[in-house]
Amino acid sequence: GMVNNAVFEAIxxxxxxxxxxxxxxxxxxxLTCQINDLRSFFETDLRVLESF
Structure with a gap:
């Protein structure tokens, strides 16, 4: 994303x-585990969690 100008001004x-x-x-x-959906990391589905 775009960096806020205040960040640059501060340095x-x-x-x-x-x-x-x-x-x-x-x-x-x-990429390495061939997971198609990013949400899989944040869900509590035990089938997904047990596969790691």
């Missing part, structure tokens, strides 16, 4: 804009 940069992005650990796990 001495003025009149700049920025864009931040990244890949979280959940996305890496989805």
């Amino acid at each position: 001495g940069y003025e009149n700049v804009s920025g864009f931040a992005f990244g890949m979280g650990i959940e996305r890496l796990a989805m």
Whole structure:
């Protein structure tokens, strides 16, 4: 997402804009474990949890 200008101003940069992005650990796990739905990590379905 877009970086707030206050972040840049706090470290001495003025009149700049920025864009931040990244890949979280959940996305890496989805790729390596072939998980199709990100919500699987946050649900309490024991079938999903027991598969790890």
